Each structure stands twice: as C-alpha cells, then as structure tokens.
Amino acid sequence: MKRVGIPHSLFYYYYYPLWKTFFSDLGANVISSSESNRLTLDQGIKLAVDETCLPIKVYFGHVQELCQQHLDYIFIPRLVSVEPKSYICPKFMGVPDMIRAALDNLPPLIDITIDVSKSDRSLKRDIMRVGSLFTNDDNQIKRAYTHACQENRFCRLLAREGYTMAEAISLWEGEQVNNPASGDLNIGVLGHGYSLYDPYISMNLVERLRKMGCNVFLPEALDIGCIEREAATIPKRVFWTLGRKMVGSALYMDKRADIDGIIYLACFGCGPDSLIGEIIENKVKNKSFMMLTIDEHSGEGGLVTRLEAFCDMLRRRRMRGEGNLPAYG
Amino acid sequence: MRSEGKLLREAIIVHYYLGVDIGSVSSNFVLMDQYGNIREKVYLRTLGNPVKAIKEGFAQIKSRQGEQLDIRGVGTTGSGRHLADVLLGADVVKNEITAHAVAASALFPGVRTIIEIGGQDSKIIILKNGIVQDFAMNTVCAAGTGSFLDQQAARLNIAIEDFGDYAVRSRQGIRIAGRCGVFAESDMIHKQQMGYPAEDIIMGLCEALVRNYLNNVAKGKKIEEPIVFQGGVAANAGIKKAFEKVLNSQVQVPEPYEVMGAIGSAMLAQEQRAQSQAPGNYRGDDFILEGEFKSSSHECKGCPNLCEVVCIKRNQEILAYWGDRCKKWENSINRQDKLQVI
Structure with missing residues (x-):
C-alpha cells in the first residue's frame, strides 16, 4: 500500500476531505502531519524564505515532519485558482518549487496544478495523471474523484453549523467535537482559513472568543449567495478567492442586525491582507471593527488584551442601554 | 463651607480601593477613598521585575498612610495585571483600554478622544457619552512608544524627564523619519553629525512620533475635541506640542497622567464591589508584605x-x-x- 503524506496546513483546512477520500479510494494510505505546534513553527522558520508569510513558513515545518515518515509521496498541489476568474495568492503557486529548493530529503512530490480560472480541462487531465500513479483503471479514478468532491461538500455543510473548518474536518473524520458554546455577544470573525483555523497560528482565536462568551460567526456559516452579492458592490471585482469571500462576508455581517462586532485576523507580511483589510476597514460602517495582526511572536498577551477590550466595549455599551449603532446606517 | 465639608468627610471612617497598573516600563499604584478622591499615587519603574515592583509599590503606599488601611476592593490592569491579581487578590482584572477610558471620562466628563502612549504600546480610544465606541492599538511594532524615547534619551545622554523641555525650546523641528524606530535612529544620528542642534532633532523626533501615531494607530479615526493625552509619554511636553500643532486643537494632559490606568482600575473595583454581595478578594496587607x-x-x-x-x-x-x-x-x-x- 502506497503511503501519501498531506501537510496539515494551508489548504488542508479547505480541501483535506477531498484529497484524503481521493487517495484512499485509490487504495493509498493517507498520512497527515500533526497539528501545528512550536516544533513545526521553529522548523518552518529555519527552512522557509524570510519574506514569506507565517502560514507558508509553518507549511515548511509540516513538510519537514512528513519527510521523516518514510512516505512514497507527499501531496503538495500547485494552487493557482479554485474557481473561474479568481486566484489564490501567488505565493501558493510557488510552494512546490520553494519546498524542492529548501528540503533535500524529499520523497517524490505530487505537485498537481490546480487552475480552473479558464476551464477545468487541465485539472481533469492532471487528476487522471495523479490517479495513474496508483491504478490503471480510469473509471476508478473518476469515481474516486466524484466521491471525493461529495465528501468535501459534506464537510462544508458541517461547517455551516458554526464549526470552524478544523472542527468540521475532525467531525468528518468521526471524532467528537463539542458544540460551539453560545454566549451573549455575536462576533463575526474573518481571516484566511489557514491562519484562522490553525489554533497555533491564530493563538486559538475562535475558542478564546467562545470562552469569553461570544457566538462566533464564520464566513463558512454564511450564505454564499449573500457573500457574493455584497462582494459585487465593490467597484473593482476582487480577484482573490479568499479575499473576495472576506470582503463579502464583512459587508454582509455589517448589514445584519444580530452581529455586534467584526474581527479580522490578518497575517503580517500578507500581500492580499494589506489591501483587503484596508477595504474592509473602510467599508464597514455600522459595526465595531477590529483588525488583529499576527506574526511569529508567541506572546499571547497582546491578543488577549485586544479581545478583552473589544468584548468589554460591546458589553459596556449595551449596559448603558445605548445598544448598537443603527444597523442600517 | 468647603473646609467644613472636608472635615466632616475625614471624620467619617473611610475605606479605600486600590488600583494597580503593571506596565512594561512602569508600575503604578493609586489609593482611592470611597468618595473617589485619590489619596496616594505611586509611579515606579518596573525594571524588569514586576513582582518586586508590586511589593515595593504597596509598601510605599502603606508607609505613607501609616495606618491600618481598610481596603475594600482591588483592581488591576496593564500587561502584568494577572501577576498583580495573584499577589494582591483582585476583584477586577481589566484590560488597559477599559481602565483608561473609565478614568478619563471620570476626570473629563464629555471627553471624545483619548490618546494614550505607554512604554510598549500606544492606543487611541474614541468615546461617546462616556462609553468606548472604538479603539485601536499599535500592531506588532513598538516604534514610537515610550521605550523608544527612553532609548534615544539615553543615547543623547539626556534625562528622560528633561526630554520634553529640550523639545519645547526648539524653534524648528528637523524632519526625522518616524516610520520605524531603526530608521528614526539612523536619521537622528545622520542629522546630529551634520551639526543640527539637539533641541531641533528632539523636536523633530517628537513630530515624527506623532506623525507615526496618527498614520498607524489613529488611522481613519475621527479625532474630536475634547482630547485627553495620558500615559507615561504625556510627561513629554514636546509630544503634546506636536500633537496640538498637527491636530490644530487643544490637547489636555490630566494632572495624574501617568497613573490613569491605575485610577481607572480602582474605579472599576469600586463599581464591582458595589454590585457584589460576596466578600472582596483582597488577600490582606500581610500576604503581600510578609511573603x-x-x-x-x-x-x-x-x-x-x-x-x-x-x-x-x-x-x-x-x-x-x-x-x-x-x-x-x-x-x-x-x-x-x-x-x-x-
């Protein structure tokens, strides 16, 4: 049985169920690296180019961990675009090359190019090429891919119930996950999934807010139609997939009467964030908005202070009976 | 009449609330009586040892008052607030934003903007009717905060207390790059080697810090009067002058500018104690002094x-x-x- 490694990082949080099902259905044994921890971060910082963002650095740590597991392949897709006319951050395009340049004890990489910006023809061809590493039966590959897409959709449905993508994946794998606790404040939380849902990178932001008595609203739980409709109100179309989703989510949350405040988690050194964060900050008019920037520092004090102050502000304002700012300008 | 009221007040047995603000650079203590009067204030340098600072600050208050203090409530704030809670037993452990806002709106009812610059962080707080509407803190970088001023004062061999006076004496500030502490320092050295007077360079630094603050921390926020400037850096008259120049409005510095966080937490402690029936958490004088x-x-x-x-x-x-x-x-x-x- 061939062993395929999948790093527990970056687009793991959006597509792990898909790739795991695909490779398992083709008879492979899928191994993912452990959750991000200090070791992954330390290794990643040592290996990665200095100018990249924190999630990419952490990804290097995950690949390094997988290198020690006697694998036949490591799956490192070259992500260019996952939907028509939209793109993923250019750093993702270079990930397989950066990894090859940085690590020398690598097993063979499966570096399929995922680019459906114009059509999905090349993706289909690449899927068949990857599948043929495991089987000669073309129909089995097609069936596996269809099944994989179904499983991924199912996992997204779980996330609509208010779970983070990390929790949804755990649920999908059959693990026990506590129901998201409910509280007296409704906070919308936005950020790139690979930083927001990685508890180590985000310093457990979502769980912390829940412990402070907040209901956390995540983009995955919102109606995708509403998100796209709001995102379309920006004069120039945002062509980053995740960026557009965040702009749309922020504007949609801004209009919803039940949301008390919005928090945006940005990564220091992230190109798209520097623009998207700015756009959101300017466009959110009715809600309290806070942008948090994270980087390598492990001191949690600054983050905790800001979260506490944000919740305090919302609660004290309500205590005075002022309620929210008017929900519709 | 007034002194009579005061006498009457002293005749009634008073009890106290202790506010403690343990910051990165300074540790501040305030003893407030039940009428909201500040009886004692202590400002110490944390000097990297908050445990020692907490003990010493409390001992100073105690020795100045010289009697058994009836402390009914303790509030802590600052980055060392949890440590202070462990040592003293706090009723309220609050973040700095809330504490500063509470203190400023008590001293200046109707305040709209609070500029607070401390040792490692700087904040802006926007209030409306005494309630925080919006706030922001500096992000990952500590350029333009008190520690950077401290460091530059040490480099120029000027006591930090005199830094502001130097700046105010200047007639024309020199343009210094304020985006980043490292760039600012090399810019200052460059200007100094060209022969510009120290006063003008220091004023330039103050202006650079203010620019940096307004572009980063206060970015996009509407700064409206009345404006209150507090935190350790408010001691620097040069920064105040630079703020007034750039904002073209009056900036007020409260008399106890350096202990506003502690005042706020003492007030929060009183507020909490008034609502609660349970006994206070204060661990007692001996716990802190004898241990x-x-x-x-x-x-x-x-x-x-x-x-x-x-x-x-x-x-x-x-x-x-x-x-x-x-x-x-x-x-x-x-x-x-x-x-x-x-």
Missing part, C-alpha cells in the same frame, strides 16, 4: 509545543501557573494534586 515571592519557569515536555510555564510561589506555596497553551498547569492550581515540577 517571599519567587517566580520560576520551566519548559513543559508534555507535547511538542514545549510551552514555557511560569510558576509563582509565595514562600513554599504555589500561587499560580501560566504560559501553558493547554492550561494543564494553570487548571491544576485549584485542585488538591497540584502539578509540580520535578
């Missing part, structure tokens, strides 16, 4: 995160653990079988 406090740290080997766990001890008794991501150590405090470092 031998020690802190130690170790690397927890329970998982690959290798958290550096801090342990606070009083004599032999373990008071608190923190720093562990999984809270395994922290949560063991309330159990009989406390985890112990072997």
